[in-house]
Amino acid sequence: MNMNAFWGILIPFLGTSAGAGSVFFLAKELGEGVQRALTGFAAGVMTAASVWSLLIPAIDQSSDMGKFSFVPAAVGLWFGILFLLLLDHVIPHLHRFSESAEGPKSRLQKTTMLVLAVTLHNIPEGMAVGVVYAGFLTGKAGITAAAALALSLGIAIQNFPEGAIISLPLRAEGMSRPRAFAGGVLSGIVEPVGAVVTILAASLVVPALPYLLSFAAGAMLYVVVEELIPEMSEGKHSNIGTLFFAVGFSVMMVLDVALG
16 A cells, blocks of 8 residues: 555544554543533534545546536435434434433443444544545545645544544543543544545445535544534533634635645
8 A cells, every 4th residue: 555545544544543542641530621622622623524625536536527517516415414323223323422321330321332432433433534535546536645634634633533432431430541541542543443444445436526525525424413513512611612613614625725
C-alpha cells in the first residue's frame, strides 16, 4: 500500500488513541461545557468534511453527465443516510440514554451504550477516509494526496474528544487507567478496518466512486444531525456548542482548501 495512504488511514485512529490517553492525566470526566464544546467542534468538522472532501469531489467526478452531475451524489447521499438509519435501530445513539437512572448497574449500561454509540459513528468516518484514499490511489478521481490528508487530519481532530469521552467514564466506573485507555482505543479500531475494506472494495469498482464518496457523506451527516447536534444543544448555554460547531467547520474548511 502507498505510504501516504497507510498514514492517512492511521491518522484518525491515532487521534482517538491520543484522546483516550487523557485518562492518564485527567482525574475525572470532562465537564458538561467542555463536552458540549468538543461535540460541537466534532459536528462542524464532520459537516465541512462531508461537503468539501466528499460531496463536491463526487459531483466533480460526474461532470461528464452535464446538468445531471448531481445524480450520483444525491443517490449516494440518501443511501448513506438510510444505511445509518438502519444501524440506528441496532445501536442506540448518545442522546437516547443521556438521561439514565442512578446506580452502578444503570451507569454501567450507559457507559456500555456510549462505547457502542461512538463505535457506530466511527464506521462512516472510516469509510470516508477509505473512499477518499481509494480515489487517490486509482489516480482517476482527481483527489490529491493533500486533499485526502486534509480529511484524515480533520477526522483525527474530532476523534480526540471521542477517545476521552470513552476512556474517562470507564475510569470513573472503577476500571484501571490502562484498561480504560484500551477501551477508548478499541472504540476507534473500526476506522482503519473500515477504511481498508472500503479501499479494497472501491479499487474494484472505480466507476462507483462518486456514489461511495456521497454515501460516506450521507452517513456522516446523519450522525451529525441525529447524534451530535442534540448532544451539543442540551441544557443551558447551548450556544457554546454552536460556536464550536463554527470553529470546527472553519478548521476543516481551511484544511481542505489549503491542503487540497
